[in-house]
Amino acid sequence: MDFELNDDAKDAIVKAKEFADKYFTEEVAEMADREERFPTDIVAVSKREKILDFSNPWKVLVTIEELVRRDPGLGISVTISAFGAEIFMFFGNDAQKEKYMNPVFAGQKTLGLGVTEAGGGSDVANIKTEAKLDGDSYILNGGKMFISNGQIADYFLVLARTSPPPSPEKKHRGLSVFVVDSQSAGFSINKLHGKLGVRATNTAELIFNNVRVPKESMVGEEGKGFYYIMTFFNISRIYVAAQGLGIAHGALDRLVEYSKKYGELSETGELKESIQLAIAEIATRVEATRNLTYKAASYLFKFTPNPIITSMSKYYAAETAVFSTRRAMELMSLHGLTSDLERFFRDAKILDIWEGTTEVEKLIITRMMLKEGGA
Amino acid sequence: MEEEYEILENTVKDFNTKYVDNNSLKLENEVMGKEFIKMLADQGFFSMMAEESDATGSDVKALSVVLENLAKSAPASAVKVLLANAFSTLAKERGILDAVGNGSKSGTVTFSDLLMAEGQNGNLKIDNGRVKGEKEFVLGSDSDFVLTLLNSGELVLLKSGFTVGKKHKRLGFRSVGFSSIIVDSSDYEVIAREGRKVLRKMYESFSIPIAAIALGMSEGVSQKALDYAKVRTAFGHYLKDFQPLAFDLTSLIAEMDILKRYFHDLLSSPINRKEAMFLKQKALGLAKDISKTSLQIHGGYGYLEDFGIEKFYRDSMALSVLFHSEENDMEELATMVFESKAGFV
Numbered sequence: 154m155d156f157e158l159n160d161d162a163k164d165a166i167v168k169a170k171e172f173a174d175k176y177f178t179e180e181v182a183e184m185a186d187r188e189e190r191f192p193t194d195i196v197a198v199s200k201r202e203k204i205l206d207f208s209n210p211w212k213v214l215v216t217i218e219e220l221v222r223r224d225p226g227l228g229i230s231v232t233i234s235a236f237g238a239e240i241f242m243f244f245g246n247d248a249q250k251e252k253y254m255n256p257v258f259a260g261q262k263t264l265g266l267g268v269t270e271a272g273g274g275s276d277v278a279n280i281k282t283e284a285k286l287d288g289d290s291y292i293l294n295g296g297k298m299f300i301s302n303g304q305i306a307d308y309f310l311v312l313a314r315t316s317p318p319p320s321p322e323k324k325h326r327g328l329s330v331f332v333v334d335s336q337s338a339g340f341s342i343n344k345l346h347g348k349l350g351v352r353a354t355n356t357a358e359l360i361f362n363n364v365r366v367p368k369e370s371m372v373g374e375e376g377k378g379f380y381y382i383m384t385f386f387n388i389s390r391i392y393v394a395a396q397g398l399g400i401a402h403g404a405l406d407r408l409v410e411y412s413k414k415y416g417e418l419s420e421t422g423e424l425k426e427s428i429q430l431a432i433a434e435i436a437t438r439v440e441a442t443r444n445l446t447y448k449a450a451s452y453l454f455k456f457t458p459n460p461i462i463t464s465m466s467k468y469y470a471a472e473t474a475v476f477s478t479r480r481a482m483e484l485m486s487l488h489g490l491t492s493d494l495e496r497f498f499r500d501a502k503i504l505d506i507w508e509g510t511t512e513v514e515k516l517i518i519t520r521m522m523l524k525e526g527g528a
Numbered sequence: 529m530e531e532e533y534e535i536l537e538n539t540v541k542d543f544n545t546k547y548v549d550n551n552s553l554k555l556e557n558e559v560m561g562k563e564f565i566k567m568l569a570d571q572g573f574f575s576m577m578a579e580e581s582d583a584t585g586s587d588v589k590a591l592s593v594v595l596e597n598l599a600k601s602a603p604a605s606a607v608k609v610l611l612a613n614a615f616s617t618l619a620k621e622r623g624i625l626d627a628v629g630n631g632s633k634s635g636t637v638t639f640s641d642l643l644m645a646e647g648q649n650g651n652l653k654i655d656n657g658r659v660k661g662e663k664e665f666v667l668g669s670d671s672d673f674v675l676t677l678l679n680s681g682e683l684v685l686l687k688s689g690f691t692v693g694k695k696h697k698r699l700g701f702r703s704v705g706f707s708s709i710i711v712d713s714s715d716y717e718v719i720a721r722e723g724r725k726v727l728r729k730m731y732e733s734f735s736i737p738i739a740a741i742a743l744g745m746s747e748g749v750s751q752k753a754l755d756y757a758k759v760r761t762a763f764g765h766y767l768k769d770f771q772p773l774a775f776d777l778t779s780l781i782a783e784m785d786i787l788k789r790y791f792h793d794l795l796s797s798p799i800n801r802k803e804a805m806f807l808k809q810k811a812l813g814l815a816k817d818i819s820k821t822s823l824q825i826h827g828g829y830g831y832l833e834d835f836g837i838e839k840f841y842r843d844s845m846a847l848s849v850l851f852h853s854e855e856n857d858m859e860e861l862a863t864m865v866f867e868s869k870a871g872f873v
Binding site for chain 2: 273275276279299321346347415417420421427428482486489492493495496502503505506507510511515
């Protein structure tokens with residue numbers, strides 16, 4: 154067992170740090186947050202400088218962690234352009250990979266994933282968007298909610314029902330995935346405003362009103378969409394765990410810095426013990442999160458994903474991000490409230506919700522453990 | 529609850545129904561209009577502490593009932609009322625008190641003087657008969673009058689000669705000004721030579737009102753979560769049917785009810801400093817926990833301002849930072865519990 158990152162990953166961290174130093178200024182981060190503005194320019198530079206190297210998933214993972222540690226909104230915006238691309242990688246045909254996936258990985262195009270619906274939330278199998286075969290095309294009707302990159306993506310991978318479920322208990326059957334061009338007739342977007350956090354990221358509602366897509370737009374086999382999406386979530390949740398790790402580590406950085414500058418000393422000349430213990434607790438949780446996240450990644454990157462460990466990492470990372478930002482804020486008092494920690498506190502909460510709520514992750518862990526007879 | 533407080537509670541509930549409930553997001557995020565401030569003033573909410581409080585603290589208790597009920601819908605309006613009343617306990621000049629009481633002028637107190645170590649929230653000095661310098665972290669910095677501490681420890685009332693300085697990030701109560709103030713004023717009055725002591729006394733006497741805001745927020749946000757969980761379905765069930773969600777919320781509501789009972793007990797007995805601080809400590813923690821759980825129940829919608837949940841998540845944390853210092857308050861409480869200096873290493 155080796156807990157060391159390889160040199161490539163270490164180099165990626167250095168590169169991410171340098172990038173964040175240069176572009177993630179407080180002024181930019183605050184404006185993006187205040188105005189709910191996607192950092193188009195910074196994302197363009199990040200693509201040009203190939204900040205995300207998709208040829209090495211470890212480099213992607215540590216880059217997300219490092220950039221989010223500096224600023225969650227900007228960090229996520231920079232690292233989410235290829236969201237959903239693994240679906241092409243594992244289930245798409247060569248033509249789809251060539252046309253859609255490669256330009257996304259090359260930084261030329263942006264992808265979005267349309268799964269969640271207004272009435273569905275975590276209940277993915279219960280989606281209402283339909284795709285009906287009409288000659289050589291499918292016609293899509295319905296809507297998607299809370300879609301990252303909603304307003305900026307060139308293409309969306311969209312989960313839609315292509316046949317009725319065989320029974321109410323088997324609603325996950327009869328769902329298929331389509332790639333939809335954002336310029337398609339009948340397709341429209343409503344940007345969502347007033348998010349609590351990650352306000353630099355672009356989130357929208359997608360509306361499909363008789364959107365016609367060619368038959369070749371179906372990704373993989375008809376009726377296997379639910380399986381594809383769940384497979385993707387087992388990948389993406391590890392990257393979400395890296396976001397949580399970055400936010401928690403960012404909160405720890407700020408608390409440590411605060412304690413050096415403003416921390417009250419007791420008669421012994423040491424920091425008062427309550428803050429010492431809080432730092433130790435957050436640092437321990439950050440390290441535990443890192444170990445879980447890297448373990449989940451290690452399984453995945455060897456093509457032997459472990460959904461139990463993946464869900465553990467996502468759930469624990471989200472909880473650690475929320476816990477760490479709250480504790481840091483309580484201890485840093487007005488210094489925290491008036492610093493960028495305030496943004497970290499708001500940003501962290503989304504991790505408990507997106508890519509599967511914390512409750513859903515816990516259910517996955519237990520159900521799979523019971524099924525497999527152990528972790 | 530005593531009849532007097534029940535009447536007051538119903539008054540605020542009516543006020544919320546008429547003027548606040550449909551307007552709560554605006555009251556939270558935008559500047560409160562003069563018209564709304566006048567309405568708060570017309571209800572007498574800004575002048576509840578204008579007279580010297582009696583030994584039973586009846587003014588503080590009545591104020592607490594008002595704050596609890598305002599905070600259920602629009603926590604920022606409760607904070608506005610709290611600041612005005614904190615100001616009124618310390619200011620002495622009748623004309624100023626009347627102006628703040630009737631809403632034509634506004635006043636605030638720099639709570640940050642007690643929450644930060646000395647020197648960490650700016651510097652104000654008297655120099656050639658003028659108060660000069662900058663004071664950081666002033667909640668209500670858009671007010672007409674500011675009560676604040678000088679470096680020398682005197683509590684002064686600034687009547688003019690100050691401007692809004694560096695604007696701070698606003699996690700919560702976004703309709704209330706929050707910035708530093710730049711001061712160069714000859715128009716001031718020294719209220720107390722031992723200002724920190726006077727300010728400290730006011731801060732402690734406001735433990736119950738601050739707790740009341742936290743409790744009101746807990747009631748407001750948990751009611752939204754209860755309502756939502758009864759109508760929203762997932763996986764073929766109402767959200768309320770799922771054990772984790774139902775148990776978590778029920779457990780927090782049990783905690784809230786216990787604290788409310790404690791709050792009502794405090795309203796009907798002589799004020800006890802330790803118990804008031806117990807209530808404040810626990811109520812602030814509860815507001816944060818219950819807001820977090822309520823947001824989680826709403827899922828993605830809770831994350832959007834339109835659903836009126838995320839503001840409680842922000843405000844509950846802001847309340848506990850703007851009117852409470854975990855370290856200082858716990859040291860104080862520990863000393864009371866141990867009956868000798870405790871919790872300082």
